[in-house]
Amino acid sequence: xxxxxxxxxxxxxxxxxxxxxxxxxxxxxxxxxxxxxxxxxxxxxxxxxxxxxxxxxxxxxxxxxxxxxxxxxxxxxxxxxxxxxxxxxxxxxxxxxxxxxxxxxxxxxxxx
Numbered sequence: 001x002x003x004x005x006x007x008x009x010x011x012x013x014x015x016x017x018x019x020x021x022x023x024x025x026x027x028x029x030x031x032x033x034x035x036x037x038x039x040x041x042x043x044x045x046x047x048x049x050x051x052x053x054x055x056x057x058x059x060x061x062x063x064x065x066x067x068x069x070x071x072x073x074x075x076x077x078x079x080x081x082x083x084x085x086x087x088x089x090x091x092x093x094x095x096x097x098x099x100x101x102x103x104x105x106x107x108x109x110x111x112x
Contacts, residue, residue: 002037007100008054011093017046028080028109036074078111
């Protein structure tokens with residue numbers, strides 16, 4: 001099992017989760033984070049830290065797509081290990097549906 005970040009993170013990018021991760025397995029895109037599934041130790045400390053409920057165990061149904069998104073972009077984006085401010089539009093997009101199709105960016109973030 002591993003944890004994955006889903007579309008709830010897009011356009012929000014709260015980073016409370018990265019600060020508690022004991023193995024630094026988060027990677028930063030332009031408008032979301034992902035978890036490297038081969039580095040995650042399944043401890044679960046990140047899940048309750050996410051204010052938009054974007055982190056889920058991959059054992060939950062219908063997360064296969066997100067496991068692949070996390071795997072692909074964790075290999076392309078820079079590592080992030082410290083908390084940063086959320087995106088300026090985070091509150092505006094917090095509860096929006098369909099964010100992947102509308103807003104997903106494959107561009108990397110800044111990382112640490």
